[in-house]
Each structure stands twice: as structure tokens, then as C-alpha cells.
Amino acid sequence: MGDVLAEPAVQAGEPRVLVGGAALDVAVRWVHVSDSVGVARLLDGGELLLTTGAGWPVDDDLLADFASGLHRAGIAGIVFEVGARHAVVPQVVVDVCATVGLALVALTREVKFVAVTEAVHHALIAAQTHALRERQRLHELFTTLSLQGAPADVVVSETARTLGAPVVLENLAGEVIAAEALDTSVADVLESRHRGERVPVQARGVRWGTLLALAGRPHPAGRLTVLEQGATALAFGCIADGGDAEWSLLAQRSVIDDLLGARFAKAQDVDARLRAGGFALRDRQCHGVVVRGSGSIGELAYRARQAGCAVVAAHVGDDDVALLSSPTSAVLSNEVLLRIAGPDRAVFVGPVADDVLGLLASLRAARDLADSDRADAGARVRRVGDRPLERLVATLRDDHRLHAHSQRMLAPLVRHDEERRGDLLDVLAALVAHPGNRSAAAAASHLSRSVFYQRLTLIGDLLGADLDDGETLAALHLALLARRRTAASAR
Secondary structure, X not given: OHHHHOOHHHHOOOEEEEEOHHHHHOOOOEEEEOOXXXXXXXXXXXXXXEEOOOOOOOOHHHHHHHHHHHHHOOOOEEEEEOOOOOOOOOHHHHHHHHHHOOEEEEEOOOOOHHHHHHHHHHHHHHHHHHHHXXXXXXXXXXXHHHHOOOOHHHHHHHXXXXXXXXXEEEEOOOOEEEEEOOOOOHHHHHHHHHHOEEEEEEEOOEEEEEEEEOOOOOOOOOHHHHHHHHHHHHHHHHHHHOOOHHHHHHHHHHHHHXXXXXXXXXXXXXXXXHHHOOOOOOOEEXXXXXXXXXXXXXXXXXXXXXXXXXXXXXXXXXXXXXXEEEEOOOOOOHHHHHHHHOOOOEXXXXXXXXXXXXXXXXXXXXXXXXXXXXXXXXXXXXXXXXXXXHHHHHHOOOOHHHHHHHHHHHHHHXXXXXXXXXXXXXXXXXXXXXXXOHHHHHHHOOOXXXXXXXXXHHHHHHHOOOOOOHHXXXXXXXXXXXXXXXXXXXX
16 A cells, blocks of 8 residues: 555645555555445455545445445555545544554545556556566576475575575474574574464475574565475475485584584574574583594484483584583593494594583584594594693684794794695604604604604704703694694684
């Protein structure tokens, strides 16, 4: 109705809104011109009535019944041209329209109703044509996504972008599988999702979840149509995959990717996303964990739940990365961790955490520890908490003084290796890893003892340092850990 008032043909009549507000939001389906007292029986609903009121009743009671009858017929509104027959719109009509919420507009100047009808009908037909084109575009978009086997998170993102509003996919348990918040806080989206428009993701009598969208701008094809197209694409994906088993892996992978990519701007966004997937932090002890060696991420998650842990896990690079949450009274012993990881796998465990920031730090520390370990997988557990220097570097990871220390101490070795394709940094790393056993350090470097000692002499000369001094070795070890952490972050 509001768009109709903006038409030049209507504006020529200098319209004055007598009853507006929410009534102006009603959609106009068609325009009907009539002064007949029996016009109500000729209407189907959604029409905008143009009239001069020439044939309307004069008696107030009859006029009130007539106006109420127009409302019951479902018209979208009344445009009343005042003039010779009625100098003003009858007050009883204004009162009825205000009571029932029926839009009422007075035209204070004479206009050609045929011009108004033509303009409105042209706009309606153009809008319907645009809607048809949008439906076709939507059909092509989501059909293409289905044929390409697009994962659920891609379908959710495309649906959100099409609607210009946040969209969330839930499974039947109400857990969030994928969410596209656009420019909105993730926490706010997940908190408000119960108020969104919802459509089921289902096909062939089987339902897998719900696709929902928060409030947003109108869409030419209809917001519900967009949601239904997205839900259909998701249902096709479930049929092709034999069910929604991939959804759980996708949900966990998206959380891990977002955490590692620092795509959450606020800690509460992380917390909301984890809680939406059933991962609790409050009154729990949590760890970031990296598992190395061949194995199934699905089986790892299953074994973690069997051990009483909430888990978020994904395969990243060559390793499995997981977040584990267990009761504060539970003990994640090495035996339990190895059982969760699976046979012949190495486990790297970050320090315990009880909040979001601590959990992020634990995950980073576990990855840094795994990056610093050059040994083959094998069944073993390494904890950041057992490595005080690693823990110190994790604590100071964002301190520029730590990075300056690393650059200052190692600069001669870095230049040497870059200019000569040398291995002095690797040799130094082997030395600090085996400070009391140079034979083991030489073996770890894959060098003969004589060549290894020659490298050590060169390192000492370049650095002007005594490699037998414990304080010097500790400082070099700290510099290497900081450099390795910086390189890992750059990746």
C-alpha cells in the first residue's frame, strides 16, 4: 500500500493519509474502481478500492456496516477522492477504518482513476515478473549447488547472502550445524534463532533438521521461498550422502576452522558457537589437543564421548585437532588420552582451561608443541604443562619483546642458512632438544658426530656464544621456540 501512494498518478491527487501505520504495509493485489454500495460482494481480497463514495449510504449506521463489510471482504485499503459528493471523508468511515486497521487515504485533488489503475497495475505486473525471474534465479542457484554436492555450510551461506539476513541450520536435536551471521554477532544470532522463520529440511518422509532465518529485508521471490529452496538443496545433500552423518563432522570442522583462523571477533561468539554444538566450558576442564598418525576423526570423536568428554574435532593438515571438555573431577591420564587417540598415535596436549580465551591458548599451545616435535608418531603423550619453556613462550606469544629476542639472537644463523642453504638452525634445535647428550643430538640431526661438532663450532663463532653455558642454551632455546611459533602462525 505504501508503494502505491508513491506513484506519481496518486501523488497528483495530493493524498492525505487518514488511517495509516501498519495498515500501509498490507500488500495490494489489484485495483478496483467502484462507488457501488454492493461492491463488497464483487471483491476477492487484496484489492485497493478507488472511490468517490457517490453511491454509498448516507445513514451513519448503514455507512458503518458498509465500511465493515469492505474490511470483511479483505480489501487492502480505500483511496477516497473528496469533491462534489463528499467534501470530506465521512467521519464514521474514518472511525471504522481506524478501529479495524484498514488503510484509508483521501485524495484532495481530482485525478483520473484510469491513470491510477494503469500505474498501479503496471507496477504490480512488473513486481510479479521480477518475482518470477527471482524464483527462476533461485532455482538455478540451488539446483547448481545440489548438483555440485555443495556442503551444508555453503548452502547456508548462500541462503543468508540471498536473504541479506543471518541463517542457521539445526539438526533434530537443536544443535547448530552451520551458521552464517553476516555482519551480526554470532552470539546474538544464536541467542535470537528461536524467533526466526523456519522451514524443515526433509524429503521422502524423512526429516533431518531445520533451516531458519532471522528478520531481514523483503525478497522479491518471498523470504519463505528462499528458505524453502535452501532447505531443498540441503535435503538433496542428505539423500546423496545417505543421511546427515556428514553434518556433525561439518559442524565441528567449521568451529575448528573459525578458531584457528581467528574469525570470531569476541569470546562470547566462540562460547555461543561451542554451546550451540553441545560443548560446555563452565565448571569443566578443557584442553586443546593435537593427534598425529593415521586414524579416523569420526572414531576419535566417538571414543572421546565414550570416555565421558564433550568433543569438537576436525582433521587439519596432517593432524587431527580436537577440543576436549571433561568434568572437573575427571582425570585425563595418558592412558585415557591414548585410548581416545587410537592405536599408535602421538598426542599433544595443551594446558587446562576453563574459559574461551584459555581454551584458545590451550589449542595454540598444543599445535605449537606438535610443530616442534619431529619424531614419528608412535603411541606417546606430550603435554605443554610438562614443558616449562614451551609454556612460557605460549604465555608470551604476543609480546613483541619475545620476538625481538628471537630475531636478535638468531640473526647470524638465519643469514648463514639463507645465503648458503645451510642447516645451522636445525643443528641448534637438535642441540637444545638434547642438551646433555650430543651423540643423541647428532643422531637427531642425521649428521655424523664429527660433522655435527663442526657445525657447533661454526654456530658458536657466528653467535659469539659458549654453547656449553646453560644460560646461553636456555636463551637460544627460547629464541628457537619463539621463531617456530611465529612461523607456525604465519602458516
